[in-house]
């Protein structure tokens with residue numbers, strides 16, 4: 343930028359009344375978003391991404407075009423049940439009264455997992471709104487990990503975090519062993535960097551728990567690289583996995599080298615999830631889903647810019663979020 347005093351718009355902008363300045367500011371955001379995402383609001387982007395107008399009430403794809411909304415959005419009427427709706431009715435952006443630009447900022451911040459207070463400040467939204475939006479986004483990836491299938495060479499390990507929500511439980515007594523207060527997270531990654539992370543109860547898991555946590559997510563006959571924990575045996579037997587063991591030993595180069603991938607992943611997850619400790623277990627699982635989803639998105643940013651991919655996912659998702 344050249345000397346700001348020479349900017350020909352400076353005097354013009356400084357002399358605008360407050361409401362006109364607000365309009366100008368909004369229009370500038372719109373243009374920036376149009377250049378970046380090819381749209382100035384959700385509806386435009388949804389049309390560009392070919393979102394289908396599906397009836398939020400009965401799920402039918404058959405509609406007739408109805409009138410327009412006061413802000414000139416196309417409305418549809420369901421041929422099956424007669425319900426009237428618009429393109430974004432069955433999405434998490436249904437009835438949002440905040441701008442596209444505010445959401446873009448919010449989602450960008452969410453990809454860096456910043457504290458919620460920071461999103462409130464930078465998006466100028468209330469704490470309940472910031473919390474609601476996070477739940478809305480999480481609701482779109484609830485079953486994201488269900489489809490994950492690790493193959494080839496697969497590393498697994500467990501990591502533990504103190505579950506402070508347990509302190510509020512009525513049945514909590516100090517007699518419980520220390521390990522019972524630790525939430526176990528089972529973490530797995532394959533050679534293609536597909537990742538899976540799931541909360542697997544309290545304390546050290548049994549072979550049954552490990553089996554149930556991973557049985558639908560590792561391909562038969564894969565090579566399993568792990569620390570030789572006995573609890574892994576049922577999984578190895580039933581899925582016919584080949585097993586390669588490196589006993590945990592921070593002085594062994596062999597261990598450090600072969601387990602680096604899974605050890606790094608565990609420590610990333612631990613550092614990430616610590617910020618949300620105290621949450622209910624179901625909520626913590628949502629944070630893990632988001633972590634795994636983001637890893638996938640970030641691993642392919644050379645093919646697909648991060649936020650564009652997330653926006654596409656959110657815009658094409660079917661389903662509103664109800665509290």
Ligand SMILES: [Zn+2]
Nearest residue numbers: 397400420423
């Ligand atoms: Zn319908």
